[in-house]
Amino acid sequence: MYAYNQFDQTLVDQRVEQYRDQTRRYLAGEIPEDEFRILRLMNGLYIQRLAPMLRVAIPYGLMKSEQLRTLAQISRTYDKGYGHFTTRQNIQFNWPTLESVPDILADLAKVQMHAIQTSGACIRNTTTDPFAGVSADEIEDTRPWCELIRQWSTLHPEFAYLPRKFKIAVSGSSNDRAASQVHDIGLHLYHNETGEIGFEVLVGGGLGRTPVIGKTVRKFLEPQELLSYLEAVLRVYNLNGRRDNKYKARIKILVNAIGIDAFTEMVEAEWQLLKDTELRLPESEIERVKGFFTGPDYLSAVHAGSDLQGVFVEHPQFATWYRQNTRDHKQAGYRIVIVALKNQLQAPGDVSHQQMDGIAALADEFSFAELRSTHDQNLVLADVAQRDLLALWLKLQDLDMARANVGTLTDMINCPGLDFCSLANAETLVLSRQINETFDDMDYQYELGEIQLKISGCINACGHHHVGHIGILGVEKGGKQVYQFTLGGSASNDASLGKTLGRSIEQDQVVVVIGQILDVYVQLRQIDETFLQLVRRLGIVPFKERVYGTHQRSAA
């Protein structure tokens, strides 16, 4: 993976000192509250219900084991011994003190990490496919391009005070695992008819209050002009995005207001002035960055591979885990392993410091000392030799991280909700607990097949509920916490927004309703039909009838 040079290190070190001085001046009363708020947000520091919350950037989800150990150490020293992985591949700490943040940032800088632009109205961490560079269905590795975007966007002087936050996601395979269609900019790497590699550029996707699927502004962009094109989009947005109402300030609102054609025209006009300038990436720079992502020294298939059939018979649970939690690797003899952060006891995405240290050690032993975070709040060991899988599985069990539920109902996305978040309308963690208690029969979950359940505690949609196959949104009605269901959303290639089921559901009825929804699916499905396919075929009506026909206790 990418390693800092002196240049990168200087930038991050100086940024830490800059923020240290800002914190000092704020505590001395020299920076007004509302101004420091913006400054700290640009460094990932929120003030939440119970304490500040620090979000640390994991650029496009890639980490070295040494970095994860530092995160574990930070959670021990400055926090309560755990962290929370987010849907944008970052990690959050819920309990640091404001005064300690400069020291935390200094510790992070020692392992080439930071919290720059993890919040605020600026360009955020670029996200991508957690299987980039290793998956069998990949067209082109996205990581060098993400790194180039990371560098260009970091402390970009012109785009630090945008109308609102700005998120970029890059996908480079035939299966979009980066939710690229619900980002402010989605980039798709692909080969055009003449076999050249380039980007399709989507703009104006996003969730939150006004969920929108991104629209194409450019069908094919020569990769050397990636940064000039991004700069053109950002400049048009910076100058024209609404600033009078923060709920209407995202780029999606601008695109919808003036129309994609007018927007495209503005971007293209600006881009004419930017392409072929110093923003054009020289081939040598592209090659330099690509050089960091050449892949580890894989063993030959004979050495790495192993016939697992006998092991499967001996350890049926291992066979199940292999089926659910590992994926095809482009290198013969290797598997991609997903480490689910979805056991019965911890909140989705939460990891304890012991688990962080444990996973770091497993990455050292089995996966070339690297690991990744995913947008569905799991971790990935990307390069595991087949012959090591059993040993890895046994050790994951010791960490309580071997639950074979990837892609199932209990592999849910869950925002922190009212337990931690000051914007929340309702609790969400209580739902994941109830769901885990109610649906504890794994065979039933396997039988249901792939179901993406996504839960947000308010309309800001941090839990991506609009694009869940089943989405749950917490709302407050008359002092009560109730929940709205949507069905049929997706963040993949066939991205779509879920349709509302009907009236809100009371908290103690949420698992009942999930059960009813699943019953309808099981009763009506055709052979090999997934839940999502069925919802698309039959629509919402059969679910509505089942839930509201028999279920009288839904809230008004």
Place this chain on the structure above:
Amino acid sequence: MALIKDQQLSVNHAATPEIRFSDWLNHEQAAGDTVLTNGEDDLPSLLASANKLSMIAIEFETFADGRGFSMARMLRRDGYLGEIRAVGDVAMDRIDFMHRVGFNAFELRDDQHAAQALTKLGEVSVHFQPSADGKGPAYMA
């Protein structure tokens, strides 16, 4: 109000113009005029008239309004050589970025300590992207 200009504390300088660009457009014009503008003005006409102006003061009504950054950047791209002065809600924590995109003068908010503000220029000394200051990533050097 303290003014930093060309990386020094300035004592002797032109006053910040009071005439707004939109009014100036309908006025009698002379070479060397100075105007006050902000993100609400029509940017293409500002760019078209810039060569008649010796100073363009870009106003930040609130510090969170980042449009002025793009305005300065585009003026410099078009080759504008006159003064671009940041006025309004201007504090030391933003002047480094402002300087990078092409501002060369900063009229600081009243509560700002000017000598301390000067130390903020170049506080982060390396840059990942080209901008109006001619500096950029290592591969461009």
